[in-house]
Every structure is written in structure tokens, then in C-alpha cells.
Amino acid sequence: xxxxxxxxxxxxLTGDRATGPLHLGHYVxxxxxxxxxxxxxxxxxxxxxxxxxxxxANNPSKVSSNILNVVADYLAVGIEPxxxxxxxxxxLPALAELTMYYSNLVTIARLERNPTVKSEIKSKGFERxxxxxxxxxxxxxxxxxTAFNATLIPVGDDQLPMLxxxxxxxxxxNSLAGKPVLxxxxxxxxxxxxxxxxxxxxxxxxxxxxTINLGACEKELRAAVRSMYTDQNHLRVEDPGQxxxxxxxxxxxxFHPDIEYVRQLKEHYxxxxxxxxxxxxxxxxxxxxxxxxxxxxxxxxxDDKSQLIDILRTGSEISRHKTNTTLHSVxxxxxxxxxx
Amino acid sequence: xxxxxxxxxxxxLTGDRATGPLHLGHYVxxxxxxxxxxxxxxxxxxxxxxxxxxxxANNPSKVSSNILNVVADYLAVGIEPxxxxxxxxxxLPALAELTMYYSNLVTIARLERNPTVKSEIKSKGFERxxxxxxxxxxxxxxxxxTAFNATLIPVGDDQLPMLxxxxxxxxxxNSLAGKPVLxxxxxxxxxxxxxxxxxxxxxxxxxxxxTINLGACEKELRAAVRSMYTDQNHLRVEDPGQxxxxxxxxxxxxFHPDIEYVRQLKEHYxxxxxxxxxxxxxxxxxxxxxxxxxxxxxxxxxDDKSQLIDILRTGSEISRHKTNTTLHSVxxxxxxxxxx
Numbered sequence: 062x063x064x065x066x067x068x069x070x071x072x073x074l075t076g077d078r079a080t081g082p083l084h085l086g087h088y089v090x091x092x093x094x095x096x097x098x099x100x101x102x103x104x105x106x107x108x109x110x111x112x113x114x115x116x117x118a119n120n121p122s123k124v125s126s127n128i129l130n131v132v133a134d135y136l137a138v139g140i141e142p143x144x145x146x147x148x149x150x151x152x153l154p155a156l157a158e159l160t161m162y163y164s165n166l167v168t169i170a171r172l173e174r175n176p177t178v179k180s181e182i183k184s185k186g187f188e189r190x191x192x193x194x195x196x197x198x199x200x201x202x203x204x205x206x207t208a209f210n211a212t213l214i215p216v217g218d219d220q221l222p223m224l225x226x227x228x229x230x231x232x233x234x235n236s237l238a239g240k241p242v243l244x245x246x247x248x249x250x251x252x253x254x255x256x257x258x259x260x261x262x263x264x265x266x267x268x269x270x271x272t273i274n275l276g277a278c279e280k281e282l283r284a285a286v287r288s289m290y291t292d293q294n295h296l297r298v299e300d301p302g303q304x305x306x307x308x309x310x311x312x313x314x315x316f317h318p319d320i321e322y323v324r325q326l327k328e329h330y331x332x333x334x335x336x337x338x339x340x341x342x343x344x345x346x347x348x349x350x351x352x353x354x355x356x357x358x359x360x361x362x363x364d365d366k367s368q369l370i371d372i373l374r375t376g377s378e379i380s381r382h383k384t385n386t387t388l389h390s391v392x393x394x395x396x397x398x399x400x401x
Numbered sequence: 402x403x404x405x406x407x408x409x410x411x412x413x414l415t416g417d418r419a420t421g422p423l424h425l426g427h428y429v430x431x432x433x434x435x436x437x438x439x440x441x442x443x444x445x446x447x448x449x450x451x452x453x454x455x456x457x458a459n460n461p462s463k464v465s466s467n468i469l470n471v472v473a474d475y476l477a478v479g480i481e482p483x484x485x486x487x488x489x490x491x492x493l494p495a496l497a498e499l500t501m502y503y504s505n506l507v508t509i510a511r512l513e514r515n516p517t518v519k520s521e522i523k524s525k526g527f528e529r530x531x532x533x534x535x536x537x538x539x540x541x542x543x544x545x546x547t548a549f550n551a552t553l554i555p556v557g558d559d560q561l562p563m564l565x566x567x568x569x570x571x572x573x574x575n576s577l578a579g580k581p582v583l584x585x586x587x588x589x590x591x592x593x594x595x596x597x598x599x600x601x602x603x604x605x606x607x608x609x610x611x612t613i614n615l616g617a618c619e620k621e622l623r624a625a626v627r628s629m630y631t632d633q634n635h636l637r638v639e640d641p642g643q644x645x646x647x648x649x650x651x652x653x654x655x656f657h658p659d660i661e662y663v664r665q666l667k668e669h670y671x672x673x674x675x676x677x678x679x680x681x682x683x684x685x686x687x688x689x690x691x692x693x694x695x696x697x698x699x700x701x702x703x704d705d706k707s708q709l710i711d712i713l714r715t716g717s718e719i720s721r722h723k724t725n726t727t728l729h730s731v732x733x734x735x736x737x738x739x740x741x
Contacts, residue, residue, distance in 0.1 A: 110737060111501055118505035118735075119577070125736025151737045154494035161451055161497045161541070164534030165458035169509070172533060193512060193540060194504030197533050201501070237459070370740050377741075395458075396465025397450060397491045400710050401717075 073098060073249070074211035076107030076150075079127045080117060083134040084272040085348075086256040086265045089315055091215055092138045094251065098215075099144040105209050105380060106135060108373070111150045111157075112201060115194040116185060132369045134275050137359035142372045148380035149373050150205070155384035159204035162391055164197065166233045167226070172196050177222045184264075203227040207234075207243045208384035215249040224248050238394045243387075256315060261290030261308045275352065276359050282352060286312075286345040291337045298336040309340045317347050413438060413589070414551035416447030416490075419467045420457060423474040424612040425688075426596045426605045429655055431555055432478045434591065438555075439484040445549050445720060446475060448713070451490045451497075452541060455534040456525060472709045474615050477699035482712045488720035489713050490545070495724035499544035502731055504537065506573045507566070512536050517562045524604075543567035547574075547583045548724035555589040564588050578734045583727075596655060601630030601648045615692065616699050622692060626685040631677045638676040649680045657687050 075095060077083065083092065098104055108131055113124040128149065135147060150156060172178065178199060182191050194201075199222075206214060206227050214224055224246055231243040258264065258271035265272045273285045289309050295302035304310040304327045313323045326343070329335040362369055392398050415435060417423065423432065438444055448471055453464040468489065475487060490496060512518065518539060522531050534541075539562075546554060546567050554564055564586055571583040598604065598611035605612045613625045629649050635642035644650040644667045653663045666683065669675040702709055732738050 114502070114505050114735060116505075118502075121577070121735040125739075128740065149740065151498075151732065152741060154498055157497040157501045158491075158494055161500060161534065162454070162458075164537065165454050165456075165532045167533050168530045169533055169536050170529040170531075189510040190508045191510075192505045193507050193509055193537050194501065196509050197504065197537070200533060237461070373740055392491065395454060395461040399465075400468065400489065400713055401492060 071102050071213040072209060072211045073102050073104040073213045073215065074107060074206055074209045075104070075215050076109050076205070077131055078109045078113040079124050079131050080113045081123070081127055081267040082130045082274045082276055084265065084274045085312075085316075086258075086272065087134075088138060088275060089253050089256050090217065090251055092135070092140070094215060094249075095135075095145065096139040099140065102213070104144070105146040105148060105211070105376075106140065107148055107150055107205055107380075108132065109150045109205075112198055115192060115198050115201075116187075118192065118194075128373075129363065129366055129369045130276070132373060133359045133362040136362050136369075136372075137275060137355045142376065146376045146379050147372055148376040152373075152377040153208070153381055153384050155381070155388040156201070156204050156208055158388055159208055159384075159391060160197075160201045162395065163200050163203055163230050163234075166230055167197075167200055169196075171226075171229075172199065175199055175222050175226060177219055199223050199226040200230070203230045206246055207231060208387045209380070210244055210383070210387060212244050212246050213249050214246050215251065217251055217255065218248075221248055234391065234394065242390050242394065253315070257308055257311055259285050259289045259308060261306065273348070273352075275355050277352060278356070279349060282348055283345055286341050286348065289341065289344075291340075295337065299333050301333040302330045302335070302337075304330055309337065309344050313340070313344050313347070316351060317344070411442050411553040412549060412551045413442050413444040413553045413555065414447060414546055414549045415444070415555045416449050416545070417471055418449045418453040419464050419471050420453045421463070421467055421607040422470045422614045422616055424605065424614045425656075426598075426612065427474075428478060428615060429593050429596050430557065430591055432475070432480070434555060434589075435475075435485065436479040439481060442553070444484070445486040445488060445551070445716075446480065447488055447490055447545055447720075448472065449490045449545075452538055455532060455538050455541075456527075458532065458534075468713075469703065469706055469709045470616070472713060473699045473702040476702050476709075476712075477615060477695045482716065486716045486719050487712055488716040492713075492717040493548070493720055493724050495721070495728035496541070496544050496548055498728055499548055499724075499731060500537075500541045502735065503540050503543055503570050503574075506570055507537075507540055509536075511566075511569075512539065515539055515562050515566060517559055539563050539566040540570070543570045546586055547571060548727045549720070550584055550723070550727060552584050552586050553589050554586050555591065557591055557595065558588075561588055574731065574734065582730050582734065593655070597648055597651055599625050599629045599648060601646065613688070613692075615695050617692060618696070619689060622688055623685055626681050626688065629681065629684075631680070635677065639673050641673040642670045642675070642677075644670055649677065649684050653680070653684050653687070656691060657684070 075091065095104065108128055110124050110128055114121060117123045132147060178196065202223050203226060228245045231245050234243050235241050260271040263269050263271060273282060291307050291309050292303040310327060317323050326340060330340065389398065415431065435444065448468055450464050450468055454461060457463045472487060518536065542563050543566060568585045571585050574583050575581050599613065600611040603609050603611060613622060631647045631649050632643040650667060657663050666680060670680065729738065
């Protein structure tokens, strides 16, 4: 299932819910890939503020206060607005309108069968009190993807049911039209496995305090690495230690540039004589080096919010045009254009 | 529960799903009232094409082909575009956007408890295959009502749960805002009881062929009255007949201008000696007189579709402005305006 980077110029849509600053999990899971994709593809990044509200409507500032942070994160890791269009979901009315039209083509039963939504409803403890906007967000995602005519969607494999739902809607719309109007999309599966949280147990989450944000300061980064889960049976330095499930080694594998050096460290740790203090120090140095320039650029961008707003405004203007074109084609199918 | 016509200038939103031409049931149930309301109130009529699609997505021409018919029906009965704003739902993106925001404030369980939707789902035979857009249409109606800041909604009492749902959303939005941003709305209950179908049994429906459309030609009207349900035990002219449940008399009560004359007819029918052929002839004459000028004006309007389109376009432009203002206030609550 692991794909190669695509070679022909594809239209890529990706994005993030603006519910918190981005962290190292986003960096290895998607941001690095976006930086390398932007040269050869039509890439749009959607800051999904409306989707962020589907489970945060009672605490909307969690979304609004993070919009510019997320844009600063993008720019800090090397996403360039001249190559990648960065836009804000709530600025694109066509997305809401397409969601309304598509909602008539998807049954509630079908939405309730979506395994991704099912497990999210469970993990968020919604049970029967799931907001309508949350159960139906796969329809809204289908609107996002098709509105941009995106053909390639970078996802983790837990998101594949979302693309299936999108392609079902695409086929229904095309069948109503009697001709291909919308494109089906393909997944671009991440080539890296999901980065574990620093506590090694739970899913990464800001509230659990088990993530390392891209904007973490030196002190926060140090504290996060020091508290990392290692091998709980490795009590004395001279004892043999285990590297499997040892988060420090997982992060070293992911972030340390010298693979051979990490291999030697692992051997040393496994035969005994290498303390967790030392491995953590090595990891911390490597992460401090990675995050320093990102943090600095991030702060510069956040110091001049008007520049960030300009980037969002320009990207949203371009995207408004694209998404309105798709909306027009879909309204054509429903016979709603001749009057205007 | 029967209200008097309101005296102070209220903002009224009313409308029809554009799924067929309007009929005598609409005429007595809502159109006549709209004509009398338009002089003293801010009245908007929404041609609900998007709502019409919630259960007709597989047959969209049922909606698109009826939009101008419905507008012609309005004008033919005396609704004046200079006094009443007539607009098209699909031309107002703010309605879809508001629907998205409100969807996060309403649970699926709450929607499933809505008695109106429940009975519609049953009568349409949807069961578990109810489209998401159909289950959630009360949210879309709340968006329509609040977008226009409407305070008074003409409804039948079967629609009261819709207004309850709207006011629940209004209260949630205002509580999030910490101040009154949206207005609660009140029902304006119809002062006439629901007109029965010509077969006296089923709900009025085009597919059942038991309605009399405002545009019915002389011949169609004659045939409809001749086939009307009367008293099935009234076999011979000289027998006493029953007026209760006799659709011809229900229609005479509703449409005949001379109440005393209808009273005498009823007495005659009840003591025997008055045949159904005669009562039907009297009703037919009265309906022919009512519908002739409506039909003629309707045909004139449909002969010049560009005028109808202009009326819809102008009304939609005015409405776009109003509904965008509400959307802006709601996005303010969610903190989504500062960037644009």
C-alpha cells in the first residue's frame, strides 16, 4: 500500500483542522511531504476551521485562535505560498453549498457505517449526542476534495474510508449527470509510520501534553524529551535495555540524520552500559537543531500577522474561484443555473 | 391557537418547495394570507429549490422545472414583487453556510426526535435509507428563518416542531454569543383548516391526481369537480344526503362567496331532492370564476419567462445582502471574521 511519490502533475488537496498548533507528528506525517510535493504539483492546503468546529462549537476560540498559528507552522517548515495555495475553509462558500447538495445523495445509515467516524465518535464519547455536523463531516470533506478537483489526497490509512465516501459521491454525481463531471481521487499514503506520542501510550493530543509542538521553546523541548517513555525494565545503566517500544529510539530513528550512529547506539543500549540520560541527551540535541530554525521562522511570521492574513486572503481568493467553478458544474446537473 | 393577523410590522419568511405547481390547497392555506400580509409587513417568500432536492436528488428536474411555475403562481394570485421579496434558495450561499455552523449545535438524536420529520420519513418510506439532507432539513430551515431575521412564520400546526427547533438553535447561538444576536420566531397559524384533497381520503399530492392546480384549464377543473368525493350513501336524488365529509360542500364552504346560499343548499341536500350533479355544477361555476383570472395572469407571466427571472434575480440580490449580514454576525461569534 505504500505509494511512491507521484510523478505526473496531480492536483493535491491536503489540510489540517485548526484546533491546535502543529507538532512533530504532523511534521513527519505530512508537512515534510507537502514541502517536497509543492514543486511538481498543484497543491492546496485547506485550513479547516469549519471542520474544526464540528466538535468544538461550544469552544470556538480553540479554532479561531489557532488559524494563524497553523499558517505560521506551514511557512516555518518550508511551505511556500508561491508554490502551494493556502486557504481558509470558512472563506469558501461553495464548500458549504456543495455539502448541501451532496447531503441528499448520502444516507444517514451510510454515514453511521463509516469506520473512521464510528471510532472517532467513540473516542470523543459522543454516543447518541453526536452533533449532526460531526456525523456528516465526511460529506463536507467530499465537498472540499471535489471542489478543488483534487485527484491525490495525502492520508494515513485510517482516513481511507473518507476517500471511499468521496468517490461514492463522485460516482453518484457523475451518474446523475450522465457524464464525468467530478474526478475520483486516489490516496497518497504516508511513507512513514505514525510517530508515537512522547508517553508511548496514548494518541498524540495537546490536552494529554504528550506532543512536541513545532513552536516548542528549548526548555519545553528538553522537558518533553526528559519525560519520554523508554524501557521501564531498564533500571540500571549496566543492564541490557530494549529498543522496541522505546520512544527515544523511535524518535532517533525518525529524526537523527546518521543512521549508522543510531544503529551503534541501539546495539550498545541492548547489550547494556548506555543510560537513558545519554540517549535522551543525544535525541534532544538532534531535535533542538531541527526545531531551532523552524521556531525562529515561526516567531518571525507570528510577529507580523498581517503578512499571514495576506497569504490566507490571496490563497482563499484563488480558491474561491476554483471552488465556485465546481459548484457551477454541480448546480448545472441539478438544473439550477438557467435562471442566473 | 388561532392567531389574529399581526398588527405591528413584522419580518415574515414564508415559502414553498419548488416540487410542483401550486394548487387550491396552497391558495386557501397560505397564498391568500400572503397577499393580505404584504401591505403591512416585510415579507420574503423563499422558493426552496435546495430543500426540494432533499428528497428528489435523483429526479432534480422535478425541482428545476417548477421554479418559474411557482413564481408565476405567486404573481397570478396577487403577490406583488414591489411589496414582497421573492427569492431563490440556491442563490443564497449564506443559507448553506449558516446550515453548516448550526449543524454543530444540533445532535442527530434531536433531529430523529422531530415529530414532523419522523412522520415524513415514514410517509416517504425512507426508513434507514433517509438521506442526510432530509434528516437535517430542520437545521436548514432554521438557517433560512434566522438568515432573514424573520420573527413571524406562517405555518400549519404540523410545522410547529420546526419552529421549536429553530428557536433552540437561536438560543444556543445567543448563549454562545453572550448576547442576543438572533431573534426567536413565532408561528402565524393559518386561520383556515387544511383543504381536503378532491378524493377526500389522501393528502393532496400531484402524483395522486387529487389536487386542483391554480393553472388547471377549464376542462381539468370540470373533471376534477365531477370526480369529487361526496356522500357514498346518497344513491338517489330524493334520498337525504350527508354534508359532513362531503368534499363538494367543504369546497363550497371554502370558496363560495354567498354563505347563506350555501347554507340553503346544505339544508336541501340533507332533506333530500338535491343531486350531486347540481351541487357539483354550482361548485364548478364558482371555481371557474375564481381560477379564470388567476390562470390567465399565470399564462401571461409564463409567456415572458425573462420577467419572472428578473423578479427572482432582483429578490435574490436583496436577500443575498440580508442573509450575508446575518452570516457575518454568526461568524463573529465563532471568531472567524478578523482575518477578512
